[in-house]
Amino acid sequence: MYNTMAPLSMTHHSVHIHGHAFQVVAMGYPSYDRTTGHFLQPNADIQCTNGLCTGATWRDGPPTLNLKNPPMKDTVLVPVNGYTVVRFRSDNPGHWLLHCHNDQHMNEGMALVLREAADRHPSPPEGFPRCGDFTWSSAEYQHALGGEGSQQIQTPGTDMKVTTLSIVAGVTVLAISVVVAAAVYCIMKKKGFRLHLSRNMKWEVPR
DSSP: OBOOOHHHHOOOEEEEESSOOEEEEEEEOOEEOTTTOOEEEOOTTEEOSSTTOTTOEESSSOOOOOOSSOOEESEEEEOTTOEEEEEOOOOSOEEEEEEESSHHHHHTTOEEEEEEOGGGOOOOOTTOOOTTOOOOOHHHHHHHHTOTTOOOOOOTTHHHHHHHHHHHHHHHHHHHHHHHHHHHHHHHHHTTOEEEOSSSOEEEOOO
């Protein structure tokens, strides 16, 4: 994975994969001014064939890969004008999203779907929606979106039922509180405690 947008955005990308964990076997960083920390030039390991670097190749062959004890991750930083090399075992059939974990970048299209072992995908359950099964009318679709021409669906008596339930619940809680308070008062009184009514109500211990 090579970060080619850095000359304009100077942005790192945290790339995340679903359905797998990968080994980070190599990373390459751009050149920086050691005093100011300013970016100087892209990583020299990569050779670009055009301005957007869509045809990137290794300049002098691939870098040294750590295949002995590489860290395992499911999210890794691709440094500005640098690269990250990962590997993972393709052993989980399905469609898995690989994307930048910056939501704005993902919404702008920095994502792809890995179609893994399509011949081993399980059959969908009976009745599972498929492409072409969408049968909503334009009016139903507009209603679901809450767009123009949509009308709010109201069930007669719904508001009244909700209000009634709220009142019943409130009265029930109040009644339980009164019963508990009365029971506590009776128990304390039997034990000889006396409630001292003042600004700060408290029980006086019998002597």
